[in-house]
Amino acid sequence: MDKLHRQWLMLTQIPAAPRKIDCATMEEILREAGYTVSRRTIQRDLMKLAESKVFPLVYDDSSTPYGWSWAREGALFNIPSMGPHTALTFLLVDRYLAGMLPPSTRASLQPYVANADRVLDRLSGTDLRTWPEKVRVAPRNFQLQPPEFREDVLEAVFEAVLRERKLALRYRRRGDNTGREYPEVNPLGLVFVDNLIYLVCTVGSHDTPLQFLLHRMESATMLPIGATIPAGFTLKGYLDKGEFRYxxxxxxxxxxxxxxxxxxxxxxxxxxxxxxxxxxxxxxxxxxxxxxxxxxxxxxxxxxxxxxxxxxxxxxxxxxxxxxxxxxxxxxxxxxxx
The missing domain is CATH 3.30.70.240 (Alpha-Beta Plaits)
Incomplete structure (x- = not known):
């Protein structure tokens, strides 16, 4: 039963192509879930699952790191099958919450969103099918245009926050014409204020949280080093103290x-x-x-x-x-x- 559960967990962590997951990352995920297995065992299990033809898995060894993906053309394998209420939830999450999710999560959700659309299409004319067109969010205040974000910066920062890893940033402060290097940044959380996204973080060995705007980041690299989180820090507690209320x-x-x-x-x-x-x-x-x-x-x-x-x-x-x-x-x- 443990092997079955472990393999099922592995399948749930594989992204849709062109994204991929390597065995080292899979090993870390399994370890966090309580499974201690070698990368060789992981690779052997995935090869057997792919050879079964039941799971449309593909192995990409064209560039390092090598990794596994769900085939682009493969049907979504989901147990139990998606019901109409779940489908409606996926569509609304994609519409209103996608911007708050890590890019890797957004990418992994896309097959489910596409499947959700197909599920509701089969219910043409029913209440649930038409619900997404019956609800909208309207701002009360005058809305400014959002700034432009670098996709590679968004991906690196969101993943670093998710995995609690240090970042190396090149950041242009207000009033500066060029960016400054910040070789060791500890991400603590993200705060969304209207169309702006703030990274709450500490720099180097300092404990005082700072706020960096993501659209001012000229480059961002997630480092293979765990972030240092100040003792007792929570993003909720930080906001409750009045930050962002000025x-x-x-x-x-x-x-x-x-x-x-x-x-x-x-x-x-x-x-x-x-x-x-x-x-x-x-x-x-x-x-x-x-x-x-x-x-x-x-x-x-x-x-x-x-x-x-x-x-x-x-x-x-x-x-x-x-x-x-x-x-x-x-x-x-x-x-x-x-």
Missing amino acids: PTGEGTIRLKARFDREEAVYLFETRFPGELKLEETEDGMVLLEAEVADSRQLRRWLMGFGDGVEVLEPETLRDDFMEMAKNLRRMYSSRRQQ
Whole structure:
């Protein structure tokens, strides 16, 4: 039974061509699953499985490292067969979550996505077949075009995060015309912010996490060395401390603001974080009171309402908005005079 399970696990790790997996990588995967076998045994087992003609496996020895793949034209071998609900899930994952998956995972999913499409095609006219065309995600805010990413950089970084391996990077910092070399980077996780992807990492022997934008990476190479993870670090804990919210230093404030009712109508549909009071006033405005972290995100959100919001408290935040209003008046007045 152990041999059967081990061979089945091996089959699940083989990617579709043109990608391939070598015996050294397969040996590592099996070891992590509790199986200690030699590369020679792995190669012998895969050759027997391929010779059986049941599994459409191909061995590529045209370039190193040599490796195994599922044949491009081979039918997807899947037990149990894919049902319509599973097929629908694959299609929606491919549409909305593919960008968050390692490239190797995305590639391995493609035969399943193609099979999922065929499964639902056979259900033409049914509710599940038409569901993907009945759901869409619509952004509330104005969307900028995503930056261009190098595919080789994406693959190296995602795989390094997945396998907890060190990276060697060439990275162009903001304001620099050329990239700088970072020979030893420890990847800790990826954070997706709108159309941007940040690598949270440490550099060299330093423990302080940094943030590198993937589209500014000119090159990335995964190293055969395990990454050094700071003791107690978790990506969730890092974010919970306020990273990517860009706190202003004021900490938690008690926000009190008046909104134009038409501008703030959706506040009654989605609860504001830390909300204490939300009510319409006699003059037709909407009063919001909440305890919330003072951050650049909060200020930009408030600024997005333009003259449709008045900050009442805290006094320091009100003063900042008053100063901004004066600057805007001065800016527009001076240009009109010109």
